[in-house]
Structure formats: C-alpha cells, structure tokens
Amino acid sequence: MLDAIQFSSFAEFVDMGGYGFNVWAVYGLFAVFVAINLILPLRKKQKIIRQLKRRMTLDAEIQSEDDSHGD
Amino acid sequence: MWVWFFKLGSPKWFYELSGKWLPWLVAAMVIFMTIGLVWGLLFLPPDYQQGFTSRILIVHVAVAGTSLAFFPLMFVAGTITLVWRMKLADMVAKNAAILGAWFSFITLATGSLWGSVMWGTWWEWTDSRLVSMLFQLFLLLGVISLRSALEDSDAAAKACALLSIVGCINVVIIKYSVEWWNTLHQVSSPVTTDTSSPNGPEFWIATLIMIVAVYLFLTVSLILSTRNEILERERKAQWVKDLVLKAK
Amino acid sequence: MTGKQTTTSAAFLATLKRDLLIAFKKKNDIVNPFMFFIIVVSLFPIGISPESDRLTEIAAGVIWISVLLASMLSMDNLYRSDFEDGSLEQLLLSPHPLFFLVLAKNISHWLVSGLPVVLVSPLLAYMLALPEEAYGTLFLSLLLGTPIMSLVGSIAVALTVGLGSRGLILAVITLPMSVPVLIFGTLAVQSTLNSQSPLGYLSLMLVMLSVSVSLAPLASAAALRISVN
Amino acid sequence: MTGKQTTTSAAFLATLKRDLLIAFKKKNDIVNPFMFFIIVVSLFPIGISPESDRLTEIAAGVIWISVLLASMLSMDNLYRSDFEDGSLEQLLLSPHPLFFLVLAKNISHWLVSGLPVVLVSPLLAYMLALPEEAYGTLFLSLLLGTPIMSLVGSIAVALTVGLGSRGLILAVITLPMSVPVLIFGTLAVQSTLNSQSPLGYLSLMLVMLSVSVSLAPLASAAALRISVN
C-alpha cells in the first residue's frame, strides 16, 4: 500500500509538482472552513449554556427580591 | 406520516433525536473525510495533463456540488415555515443561509486557486459557473442581511422564508441565463472551460468520497447550529432549563 | 349607516389615483429617478473616457445598469410613507383582494418612475454614441424590463418596509435578482448591433414580464402582511 | 441637582461611541454599502463585456463610480433615524459647538461605511483586470476621496432630512458635487497607468479633504438647524 504513495520525499510532498502553494492553500482553506463550522457551534453552545445559567440565577434573585418587597 | 411530520417540528423532539444521531454522523464524517483527504493528498496519481493540481479538484468539486444544495434546502424550509409555521424549519433555514454563504465562498476560493493554475488568472467572467456562484453568494448574503435587519424574530422568519423561495427561483433563472449569455462570449474568450477533462476513475472515486464527506459535514454542522438555536429560542421551556442545570 | 360597498375595481382605481396624486404632489418622486439616471449615465464619460469609440462600446451596458439602479433606488418610496403614516394598515384591512391593490400601487409607481426613465433613454443613447439602429431595441427592451424590475423590487420593498435604514438593503436584495433582465436586455441590443434579430430576447422578456405580473403582486402582498405584523 | 457639565471632547466622544454602537447593532449599516459596491461592480462585466481587455479599460472608472454611488446612498442613514425619533433635536439643544458633534457623526459614518469599501477595492480591481501597478494609487485616491464625499454628502443629507422620499434626491444633489473628486481620482489612476506620477492629483485631493473637514461640518450644522425648524 505504501508504494502507492505518490511522493518519495517530504520535500516533494510539500512541492506537489510545482503547485505546492495552490494545493496547500486549498487544503488549508478547506481545513479552516471545516474546523470553523464545527468549532464555532460547539463553542457557542458552551456560551449559551453559561448565559442561560447566569440568567436563571439572576431571575431567581429578582424573584426573591420581589417576594421580600411584597411582604 | 403527518404525526411524524409534526413531531419533527417540535424542537424538543428534534433536539433529543439529533443528539442520538450526532455521534454516528460525526464518526461517519471523520472516516470519510480522512479517507478522502489522505487519499487525495498522498495516493491520488497526478493527472497527465493537470499534474498534482487534480488534488485541488476533488475538494473543489465536492464543495461546489454541495453548495448547490442550499437554495433548494432553504426553499423547502421556507415553504414549511410559511405554510405550517414550524419554528424548527426557520431555525434550520437561518443557519443554512450562513453555512451556504460559507460554502459558496469556499467554492469561489478553491475555484480561483484552481483557475490560477489552469487559466493563469484568479477570476474569469467568461465562465458561467463562476458568475452564477458569485450571484448565489450575493443572494445568500441578501437573505442573511435581511434577517439581521429585521428586529422581530417572528417577522424575520417569515420574511426570510419568502425571500428564500423567491431567491431559489431566481438562482435557477440566473444560472441558465448566465450560461446562455456566456456561450455567446465563448468564441472570443481566451479560456475554454473543458469539463470533460481526462481524469481517471481513481479521481472520480476520490471525488465521490469527498462529496459524501462534505455532505456529512454539512449535516453535522447544520445540526450543531440548529441545536444552539433551539436552546436560545426555547430558553424558557422547562426541558431546556433542566438541560442547562444538568450541564456542568 | 349610508353608503354601499365598493367593487374591487373601484378600490383598484381609487388606489391608483391616490398614488398618482401623491406622486404629482411630491414631484420629487417623478423627477428624481429621472435625474438620477441622467446624472449617473453622465458620470461614465467623465470616469472612463470621453472618446466616442470607447463610449459606443459601453453605451448599452451603462444605460441598462443605470436604469437598473434608478429603478431599484426609486422603489424605496413605494410603501414606505404609507407604512409610516399608517395608510398601509388601512390597505391591508380592505375587504378587497390585496393582489389588485398592490398591483395598482406597482403600476402607479412604474408610470411615475420607470416610464420617464425609459422615455429619456434614446437621448442618453445618443449622448453615449450608441449606433442609431439600436435605439429601437434599447427602448423596447427597457420598456419590457423596467416593469419586471419594479414588480420584483416591490417584493423586496415590502419585506423591508419596517426598517429604519433603507435604500441599500433593497438594492442588495434585488440587484442580483435582476441579472437575467440585464442579460437579456443587453443581449437584445447587442444582437441588433450585430445585425441579428433581437426578437428572441424581447419575447423572452415579455414572458418574464407576464410571469411577474401574475406572481409578484401575490408575493408582495404576503410580504406586506409579514412586515406589518 | 447633581452632575457636572461635560467638556466638548467628552460630548464628541459620547456621540462617536453612540453612533458606532448603533452601527454595530444594526450591522447592515456596515455590510450594505460594502455589498452594494461589490454587486454594482459585478454588474458591469455582465452588462458591458466579460473580456478582460475591455474590462481593463473601464476598471478604474467603474470602481470609482461604484464607490461614489455606494457612499452617496449610504449617507441616508446619517441623520435620518435621529430625526425621526427626535434625537436630532436633542443634539441641536446641546450646549457644545455643533461643529464637533456633527464631525463625530461624520467620522463614525465614514469608518462604518466608507472605509470597508475602500479596503475591498483592490480585490475588485483584480476582478476587473486593472493592471497591478495601479492598485496603490487607486487605493490611496479612494482613501482620500471617500471622506470628502462623506463630508460633502452630509450637507445634503442634513438639508433633506425632513423629506419623506429619500435616497434618490440625495444622490441627485451630491453626485454633481462629487464630480471633481471623481475626476482627480480617476486621473490619478490613469496617470499611474501611463507611468506618470499621480502625486499631483493625490495632493490636490488632500487639500480638498482638509478644506472639507474644516468647512463641511459647519455647513452641515447650519443645514440641520434649518431642517429641524
């Protein structure tokens, strides 16, 4: 299987037959694109949960404050 | 059938179901993506004409093909929003517009990187695929900017649904008219877009794997952002509160 | 409780008349698109080149794009002031089908801001040194193209009518949609210049026009209901 | 009665911050001029010709005219919503010199809607096949030209702020005024293309810029007082 690899050295791999910049730019862009669109939603989920938690404690505070005013 | 349909419309139901599916989808995505990328980068033999740049093509073609799916998707979601008032459809549509803009942009960028090798130029107005993809991007950005401009989320949902439907019809018209327009310019163009380039079967298998991988990625990303949207919009629902409390 | 209910055609006419009346009172609604068109066209000889050979090449495209811009940007008036002063709500609460009332508003708007631009186009074609044989085609293509753009633009205006910042978002939404009209319009002129018949393109535009007349007001009406909500 | 009076610079900063805040909340104020610019530019290859030789000839002119249009049309937001909700009256009733408050609004507006357009212009220059050596000059000339247009446009917006129909009238008033900027801007690019130094034109634009910074806000302030009357 390893003989099917098209490159004999790392330098050749990087060079991509002279089109290194374009090939790597495409793969790099693609990687960034995929990563961003997976990582951002995951991070956003964390943020939402944190916010919702804060909101809930705050609501509870206002609630208890209002209750004590009501007395 | 209808029971199922309306059940799917319930955000809670979708959240739970998608939670079960996600690991499998992610696993499949990782497998296909790895095979596709490793094969593409390491094993794909150079094309006799295009050399190693055919490695660009498997990514480009996969992303380009997938990005054509967005307007139909938004058309369907928009119809559901307007006719059945299903909130879930709008949550999907909102994120589909954003993801679709990303896909269109990456199609343009990878296409340009490919073009700079094949044509010696990064941009070419005489290619109808380029031009119609550019206008698809514009239309998607239009939908996004309408959404961000409208303050009321309910009105924004319906407005964007309507615009997506009108936009979908337009994408089709634009695509054909640009193609037609372009055939008239082919003669004098320095560039010939030869779609039937002599790539071997290996190339097409690699491309196919990449296409599957990219579709899986689209699904996963869309599900993730839709789940976020559900949490935000349903934040008052008891099940979301329980879920938040359970999360660390 | 006197008075009897009006027919739909009476309501259609009343709306058409009212909108024309407002336009004639404001005058700017009529004059501005027209002026804008002339000014934008005349920027090109300044910005690009005053030589007539060069101008001939770009004439049709420049005129078409300027018409497109003038027509998009004039759309802003279509429902805006009605929305702001509450007349739009009254329109929506009418017992008559909204389709016709919206159509009346669209027609009035085109008469006031599309037609004058089309009428003056031969003059600008002359100033940009467009060969004479293409005047007719240019005129006809604009005559068919501008109502399409008005009708399609109307949907976008209806969607954005509640927004504070205007103008640009409208253009951003509708300009990409008018690419087909631009393509067929300029191709028609081009083919006349190449001594071919432009009839194919013109009849295509006619088809597009009839489709938009029958569908766009529906979409506009739906959009208005959404915006007023 | 607590609190002490603010200095003029604090009021200036507060106004600048507020306007930027509004722009970032609305997002569209930032994105739309930018999008409009790109869309309008890409209509030209479709309307005129997609061939790069032809495009090279018109590139500088098309980019400059599109910038002009984007910049004029984005002006509409400058005082409009403030007028409608009454904030403008509050501004006029401030004890600080109106010059600085108006300047703050102008600066914020340019940062938000002028600068992004200038920044993206090299990309479009590439797409329109403008020769590479002219990129720098185009960029610089736009960087000098857009604030001039914002400052001059601001006067026209201030004069028309009370009018119902917008957008176009503004363009009709200001486009003719910005012809000199267009001329010098395109001449600068042209002279670079002809391997001459564009410095003369650019320094002329610099002079125009400094004159407008010092005079235009005064005129805008006066115009605002008139409009609110």
Next chain:
Amino acid sequence: MSSAAPTASSNSDTDTIMLAARGLFCARDDRVLFKNLNFDLPEGQVLQVQGSNGSGKTTLMRILCGLNDGYEGSIKWYGQEIEDQAANFFSSLLYIGHRVGVAKVLTPVENLRWSCSLKQAVSDEEIMAALKEVGLRGFEESPCYTLSAGQQQRVSLARLIISPASLWVLDEPFTTLDRKGVERLEQILQRQAQAGGSVMVTTHHSLNIPELAMLSLG
C-alpha cells in the same frame, strides 16, 4: 404586565354577540401579555380596554384586526371564525391605530376620499360634512403636514362619521385631542352604540359614556 384576569362585563346578555374571543394567549419575548383572555362584544356596546403601559392593549387590538398573528385562541365574528370570512369581517371593520393613516402630502379631503373608498362609495359632500363635524372647517384643502398633531388625528376620526362599519377598533384615539375634541369623540362613540354598532377603544382617560363596558389588562 401580568396575565390578565378575564374581566369583560357586558351590560345585557340578551344582545347578539358580535365579536367573541375565547382563550386568547399572547406572549412577546417570553413575557406573557395575557393568557386565557375571554370576552364578548355584543351589538350596541362600547368596550374600553384598560391597562398600564406595556400591558398589551395595542397588541390585543391588532390581533383582533388580523394585523398580528402571534397569538393562540379563537376569535369569532357572529359565531364564525374570522379567518373563514375575512372579506366579510373586514368590510364591517374600521381600525384606527397609533399611526392614524393620514398621508402627509395629501389634504384631508384627499385622504378621506381614498381611505373610505377602500370600503364604501362616498361622495365629497359627505367628506366635507364629516370634516366640519370634527372641527377641521377651513383646513379641508391644507396638506396634512401643515396640521398640528391633534388636527391630524381629527382627520382620521372623520372616518368614523362617514363609516358604515359596525365594529370600530380605536387605539388611543384621545391622545392629542383637546377637551372639546374629547367630548365630541365621546358623543360619536355613543351614537355608534345607539345605532347598534360596537366600539373597542383603548385609552387611559376615564370616558364619559353611559353603559360603558371595561376590559382590564394587567
């Protein structure tokens, strides 16, 4: 600002019910404006909708007119769902909201000519008479942007005099009226009720109208 108890008190139960709302629920941004709101509007009744700022009066009025569909519950017009007979309902409805529907460039006469003709045929004499009745004599031909806030409101109120609509929905019609204007409007509302029509009106004033029913929100 809280969910309202359903408190409409109709004066006589034998009257025909014109408009009936059952189980109305509306929430905006997670705040429940009203829930399980029920009321009947019989013929010949003036119903004042009361409530503090932000309690949902305007929202309720727009829901009834079909201008807002963000609600749950049923609204019936003479026993039938409104959606099933929209044209019928709309031709019996007259709504005047916060924005009064008066185009600034047109004169009062021109404004009325259009807005009335959406519903019924009307002659210029009727319009002139109505304008006179709301105290705009002498302003018939002035463009509306030269009128003061209260005068513009009067233009829209002139529609009440012309209109044969049996249901009036008025959102704060008294705000900018002077004292005489308020009295005159009260008379007009009363006249409508006597003629068998009905009125729903929001206001923070206390109205001087006999047999007034009240609906309180939050």
Next chain:
Amino acid sequence: MSSAAPTASSNSDTDTIMLAARGLFCARDDRVLFKNLNFDLPEGQVLQVQGSNGSGKTTLMRILCGLNDGYEGSIKWYGQEIEDQAANFFSSLLYIGHRVGVAKVLTPVENLRWSCSLKQAVSDEEIMAALKEVGLRGFEESPCYTLSAGQQQRVSLARLIISPASLWVLDEPFTTLDRKGVERLEQILQRQAQAGGSVMVTTHHSLNIPELAMLSLG
C-alpha cells in the same frame, strides 16, 4: 386658532424671573397663531400651556427652545436675550417634544447614556436608578423597539430625574402614560418646582399640581 390674549398668571411677583417673553408674534401660512404674547416664568414655577388643537402650543415651545425661528418678539433668559448666551441657556434647558428622542435600536440605558452626556457627566448607577423610578425595571437592556408607546415615553422621562437642568420644556409628556405614570410625572414636576427649577408643559389634562400657572392660547 385665534390670537391669544396674554394670560399668564404668575403666583408671586417677588421671585426671580427665569424666562420672560415679550410681544411674541407667530404666523404660519397667513394664520396668526399668537400675537403680542407676553409671559414671565419665575423660578420654582410650573406653567401649563393650554389651547385647542392647532392653537400653536407646539410652535411656542419650539420657539422658546430655539428650534423654530419663525417668530417676532423678544425672549429673555434671566434678563438677557437668549441668542447672546446660547451655550449658557442650552446647558440649563431640557426639552422633550412630540418625538421623544429615543433611538429604537438602543436600549434605554444606552439611550440615556448618550442624551444625558450631551449636557452633564452621568454614571450608570444614576441611569439605572432613574429607569427604576419611571417603572422600567427589567427593561433596562431591551432594545427600545420592543417597548410599548408609553414605555418609550417613560425612557425619555427618566432624563428628567437625572437632569440638573433648571428649565424643563415638555410638549405633551402625558399622552401615552397610564394613570400611575401620570401621577408619578406630576410628582416629578412638583419636585423640580420645589427645588427652584421651572417647567413649561403642554397638556390637555388638568394637572394635579399646587400653584400651577396657566397660559392659554386660542
């Protein structure tokens, strides 16, 4: 709608006169709104401007604030013409008109932060306290387009609580306020008068404020 007799009645002549108008004349479109209008506004006085719709109340208020210069006559601020000391006058003036000066996209806090900072330095705590006092607790961070008509008006009224301005000019500040809001605003006006400030206010209500002076137009 006719030329007004000058009818301002000040309560005590020994007070310092803050604002003095002499021989004011204003005509719009040939109709004389008021002529030879004279009045004094001493420190510590609330002056209600009355008049029917279209009598020129709004016009008068805008003239006093320098927003309208279509008049004749003299307006003095502590004995000196206003034009000669504009900055001085403006820093003591707070005007709230028909359009309340509340940007829709901003939150109440952001709105107040800007509009107050045009005149004086203010802290966020003061703003929060003021918002609480006008009954907007819980709405501090909602964008103003989600507020009801009355709530938006309350945002602008919060400025009264923060402001150290000695002259308030308020054009129909009561229109969309509910009953509690009206009472609270009356208290605020009274407090201003007790602290030695003055208020000019137009409204069609009868205000429940002791030692109220009246100025009638038309």
